[in-house]
Amino acid sequence: MTAVSARTAAERDVLTEPCGMTGVGTRSAVEDLPWVEDAGKIAPQDARSLSKAFFDRLRTLEEGTPTYQYARNTLIEMNLSLVRYAAQRFRNRAGDDTEDIIQVGTIGLIKAIDRFDLSREVEFTTFAIPYIVGEIKRFFRDTSWSVHVPRRLQELRVELAKAKETLSVRLDRDPTVKELAAHLDLSEEEVVEGLVAANGYSAGSLDVPSSGDDDGRQQRGHAEVLGDWDTAMETFENLHDLAPQLERLDERERLIVRMRFGAEMTQAQIGAELGISQMHVSRLLNRILRKLREGMSVVA
Incomplete structure (x- = not known):
């Protein structure tokens, strides 16, 4: 330029x-x-x-x-x-x-x-x-901000930094949110919002070793210890909610569910085992599944 x-x-x-x-x-x-x-x-x-x-x-x-x-x-x-x-x-x-x-x-x-x-x-x-x-x-x-935040919060970060420095000298300790709010004539909610937004000023690498490993093992980066969404958790929760609904089925209905979804038998094989037609098995399965879905929706 x-x-x-x-x-x-x-x-x-x-x-x-x-x-x-x-x-x-x-x-x-x-x-x-x-x-x-x-x-x-x-x-x-x-x-x-x-x-x-x-x-x-x-x-x-x-x-x-x-x-x-x-x-x-x-x-x-x-x-x-x-x-x-x-x-x-x-x-x-x-x-x-x-x-x-x-x-x-x-x-x-x-x-x-x-x-x-x-x-x-x-x-x-x-x-x-x-x-x-x-x-x-x-x-x-x-x-300079690693995460974009509104200018109002950028300016509030500067005011909060100055206020914390002033009050720390006066109180000989870190000021509380209430004390910062009173000093700046702001609400406590505004102060908290400013403090949270200040975290966006700088960002650290996920490869930086995390603290807390004092047992002599090699420290791992933040990326290795951060939690992630466990897709199996939803399956576990669904099965946990399904168990009592299965208990409400009669013996014949539970048997059909075991053969269809446990043994992975076809409808024709289930019909031959129970001495009924494939069409009858299909109607029974639809009725059982509808009953289970209704029970699951009530739990949710």
């Missing part, structure tokens, strides 16, 4: 002889602005004084014109050192994403430039740093 466009040929046409600071020239004709050939190399102290001149002129220019774009782009390039300065606060959290942090901070710098007004009588650096830091913090807030 490149926040600053390259110098255009039209901008270069207004460059005249160099003056004063390194990389700075004067504009010859229409606009009374110094030309900055390489704004990124301007020293911070020079950038501060030059920025005032550019801001003063920027507010009189029409947005979208080449001169306006030149002034705005130069302000961005001259003040990128503010982004690098602010990004240093987050170097321990950035890891390999330092370039992303610089890019995100540059967005904050651009917002600060677009909203800055010299009439505020405040230094631009003082005005810009909160915008840059705020944009970087927003980046971490939106991308």
Whole structure:
């Protein structure tokens, strides 16, 4: 992501002889602005004084014109050192994403430039740093969570962390949910919701050895000890509920069930064994199964 466009040929046409600071020239004709050939190399102290001149002129220019774009782009390039300065606060959290942090901070710098007004009588650096830091913090807030949770709960996690630290010092122990709720003027349910949501900030690997194995055996990863749904459990529960229903059948009905589902005999074989037709066996089985289903539904 490149926040600053390259110098255009039209901008270069207004460059005249160099003056004063390194990389700075004067504009010859229409606009009374110094030309900055390489704004990124301007020293911070020079950038501060030059920025005032550019801001003063920027507010009189029409947005979208080449001169306006030149002034705005130069302000961005001259003040990128503010982004690098602010990004240093987050170097321990950035890891390999330092370039992303610089890019995100540059967005904050651009917002600060677009909203800055010299009439505020405040230094631009003082005005810009909160915008840059705020944009970087927003980046971490939106991308650092392992599990996505609503922004409201992300912000509540930060408030809870601060409250726990304050109350721990005051009470010399970890605060309770009730004490946290009173301190933050929240309900206990909201505090619990925030504490639960905080678990989504980071995730651990399932291959990390679980604690609690003190008998000298090699520790197993969480994935090896986590419980799973046992498909046989449902079968066990169904058989447990079926047993009393089978007891309610008469002797002949229980015999038919044993032959059909225990011995896995066909209806024709059952009929031959009992001296009845296959059709009669089918009707008896349907009646027995209906009786068992009704009994099972009452239990459930």
